[in-house]
Amino acid sequence: xLPVVAxxxxxAIQLGSVYALIALGYTxxxxxxxxxxxxxxxxxxxxxxxxxxxxLFLLGLPYQLPAPLVFLGALCFSMTLTALLGVLIERLxxxxxxxxxxxxxxxxxxxxxxxxxxxxxxxxxPEPRQFPPLIPAVVxxxxxxxxxxxxLLIIFLAAGIMVALDLLVRRTLLGMAMRxxxxxRPLVPLMGVPVxxxxxxxxxxxxxxxxxxxxxxxxxxxxxDPYMGIRIGWWxxxxxxxxxxGNIRGxxxxxxxxxxxxxxxxxFLPSSTYRDFxxxxxxxxxxxxxxxxxxxxxxxxxx
Amino acid sequence: MxxxxxxxxxxxxxxxxxxxxxxxxxxxxxxxxxxxxxxxGSKPAVGASCKNAAELLAAQVNQAGGVKLGDKTxxxxxxxxxxxxxxxxxxxxxxxxxxxxxxxxxxxxxxxxNAIPAARICEDAQTPMVSPWSTNPKTTEGKKYVFRxxxxxxxxxxxxxxFARDHLKAETAAVLYDVASEYNKGIAxxxxxxxxxxxxxxxxxxxxxxxxMDFSSQLTKIKGANPQVLFLxxxxxxxxxxxxxxxxxGLACAIIGSDSWGSEELLKLGGPDLEGSxxxxxxxxxxxxxxARKFIRDYQERYGKTPDDVAALTYDAGSLLLAALAQAGAPxxxxxxxxxxxxxxxxxxxxxxxxxxxxxxxxxxxILQIKDxxxxxxASVSP
Numbered sequence: 245x246l247p248v249v250a251x252x253x254x255x256a257i258q259l260g261s262v263y264a265l266i267a268l269g270y271t272x273x274x275x276x277x278x279x280x281x282x283x284x285x286x287x288x289x290x291x292x293x294x295x296x297x298x299x300l301f302l303l304g305l306p307y308q309l310p311a312p313l314v315f316l317g318a319l320c321f322s323m324t325l326t327a328l329l330g331v332l333i334e335r336l337x338x339x340x341x342x343x344x345x346x347x348x349x350x351x352x353x354x355x356x357x358x359x360x361x362x363x364x365x366x367x368x369x370p371e372p373r374q375f376p377p378l379i380p381a382v383v384x385x386x387x388x389x390x391x392x393x394x395x396l397l398i399i400f401l402a403a404g405i406m407v408a409l410d411l412l413v414r415r416t417l418l419g420m421a422m423r424x425x426x427x428x429r430p431l432v433p434l435m436g437v438p439v440x441x442x443x444x445x446x447x448x449x450x451x452x453x454x455x456x457x458x459x460x461x462x463x464x465x466x467x468x469d470p471y472m473g474i475r476i477g478w479w480x481x482x483x484x485x486x487x488x489x490g491n492i493r494g495x496x497x498x499x500x501x502x503x504x505x506x507x508x509x510x511x512f513l514p515s516s517t518y519r520d521f522x523x524x525x526x527x528x529x530x531x532x533x534x535x536x537x538x539x540x541x542x543x544x545x546x547x
Numbered sequence: 548m549x550x551x552x553x554x555x556x557x558x559x560x561x562x563x564x565x566x567x568x569x570x571x572x573x574x575x576x577x578x579x580x581x582x583x584x585x586x587x588g589s590k591p592a593v594g595a596s597c598k599n600a601a602e603l604l605a606a607q608v609n610q611a612g613g614v615k616l617g618d619k620t621x622x623x624x625x626x627x628x629x630x631x632x633x634x635x636x637x638x639x640x641x642x643x644x645x646x647x648x649x650x651x652x653x654x655x656x657x658x659x660x661n662a663i664p665a666a667r668i669c670e671d672a673q674t675p676m677v678s679p680w681s682t683n684p685k686t687t688e689g690k691k692y693v694f695r696x697x698x699x700x701x702x703x704x705x706x707x708x709x710f711a712r713d714h715l716k717a718e719t720a721a722v723l724y725d726v727a728s729e730y731n732k733g734i735a736x737x738x739x740x741x742x743x744x745x746x747x748x749x750x751x752x753x754x755x756x757x758x759x760m761d762f763s764s765q766l767t768k769i770k771g772a773n774p775q776v777l778f779l780x781x782x783x784x785x786x787x788x789x790x791x792x793x794x795x796x797g798l799a800c801a802i803i804g805s806d807s808w809g810s811e812e813l814l815k816l817g818g819p820d821l822e823g824s825x826x827x828x829x830x831x832x833x834x835x836x837x838x839a840r841k842f843i844r845d846y847q848e849r850y851g852k853t854p855d856d857v858a859a860l861t862y863d864a865g866s867l868l869l870a871a872l873a874q875a876g877a878p879x880x881x882x883x884x885x886x887x888x889x890x891x892x893x894x895x896x897x898x899x900x901x902x903x904x905x906x907x908x909x910x911x912x913x914i915l916q917i918k919d920x921x922x923x924x925x926a927s928v929s930p
Contacts, residue, residue: 256762370588372812383794466791471589510768515754
């Protein structure tokens with residue numbers, strides 16, 4: 245029994261790492277703009293496709309590169325381009341609406357998401373794409389547990405990114421500016437903080453992290469299709485809200501909780517069909533008792 | 548106020564213009580056939596094959612002079628609608644084909660989850676429908692206007708259960724299926740029933756929901772039950788993920804599947820993990836009859852690839868409709884339906900079908916094995 249539970253926990257941490265990475269993007273944008281970027285799930289999808297493009301390009305070179313180099317190359321390529329996409333979306337779609345009612349921005353975000361899905365569908369066609377295996381698919385047996393190098397890579401890389409982001413927000417000047425904007429946006433420009441640039445950088449960071457999540461997800465579940473971002477986007481959004489939207493550590497915590505929900509629902513209930521039911525019920529119950537999420541504190545230290 | 552009236556009158560004029568070509572005389576000498584296919588959504592390879600085969604058939608018939616009914620000849624005109632692989636869109640597409648395009652009959656949808664709601668629409672509108680690939684019994688059950696070109700899952704479930712018992716000598720089996728999809732659920736239950744009737748034991752019967760990508764907790768449970776064979780009656784876009792995750796968790800048993808595996812996309816997405824697996828399907832290019840070989844050649848010439856089972860069955864569904872039309876003698880929905888119901892024997896590219904007064908043909912299945920990254924013929928099973 246114990247190995248089965250441990251196996252499930254390990255799988256949940258792997259899945260939760262990806263949810264946490266995407267939840268970070270929701271939470272950062274909310275923290276700084278009090279706006280929910282519903283296109284974020286689709287930005288993750290584009291990140292996954294860009295990782296695929298990068299990996300295929302590097303694998304197609306006449307000389308054979310070692311697999312870790314292909315992985316890193318694809319990661320950098322995808323993170324850079326997806327960051328640019330995030331900045332572009334903010335510049336073209338959200339910035340003109342910054343003074344408009346918040347609901348306009350949310351609807352625009354939904355529209356941007358639909359645009360990304362259908363643009364990808366039109367460009368690449370509806371056939372699902374296969375992600376090439378960059379990490380050797382060996383199964384290591386650790387005391388009854390089946391562990392793959394890929395699983396370890398995902399867990400440690402995601403943890404690394406989360407620690408780096410946490411440090412960035414808490415210890416650097418940029419992080420201080422981000423926290424300041426979320427604390428009081430009207431006042432901050434008076435202190436000489438370039439608000440627009442900080443917001444752009446926030447979108448760039450969030451999108452780049454989503455792209456890293458896309459690459460990991462593509463490696464773990466190697467069938468990509470243009471609609472893959474929808475469900476994952478919703479789950480990451482719930483993760484962000486459960487953890488306390490606007491709070492970075494909360495998003496990480498929420499991601500892991502949602503990973504556990506997804507993996508353990510079919511263990512205790514007859515079918516995985518109850519996954520969404522369990523996840524959304526958790527959200528509703530939590531919002532009744534803790535409207536600000538697990539780690540969220542009202543109007544204090546967001547981002 | 549003025550502008551509002553102007554707007555309304557403009558809309559009225561536009562409405563007239565819009566309906567004018569439709570309301571006028573439809574081309575006297577054309578037979579309109581609808582195709583309701585999964586062009587986008589989660590199994591686009593199915594829709595593409597269906598569309599390709601239908602267009603091939605229409606082009607061949609028209610090139611040969613069209614359909615002769617009485618003293619008139621008719622050209623076949625296809626109306627192709629995308630059902631997005633969604634039940635509600637499949638019903639809407641059927642409705643549109645029937646009322647707006649006023650087709651004589653509809654080919655498709657292919658996936659049972661789409662074919663069942665579309666069949667209800669066609670039945671209510673008294674329009675004949677032939678599904679190429681929907682194997683769930685519910686598609687035609689209790690309907691007079693709905694037919695199909697493939698065997699049904701009672702039979703397919705039995706074929707795979709027997710195969711697992713007799714050929715693979717499995718005592719225990721596990722099933723992982725999509726509980727939200729009619730096809731997967733139906734065949735999973737038939738497999739379980741027949742496997743247990745044949746003296747085997749189903750030790751794990753696990754489900755998931757369309758769109759899931761992570762099956763690790765179900766597979767962990769299945770691994771704990773230690774089955775000798777794993778049955779995955781799921782579509783080609785999900786099976787590779789399931790097989791990969793099963794192997795990664797260290798599940799080493801034989802894996803078998805059903806006709807939903809039949810697309811070439813399965814091999815592209817699945818790679819070496821699928822090597823050695825078996826599945827049941829409708830036809831095997833390796834053992835093609837003369838008629839099938841001609842079809843395969845024509846299809847390859849036009850599209851540059853080997854037709855899969857959906858393409859072959861769509862070709863058969865269309866041919867069946869045209870044979871019934873010739874017998875009916877006039878492009879009339881009621882006469883066409885009566886002619887379809889009166890057909891007893893039909894020789895298609897997927898083999899011989901015999902009808903016993905229902906919309907379901909009795910025909911044999913083949914079992915293919917994935918060997919060296921190809922679908923290879925393994926055995927035929929007659930009902």
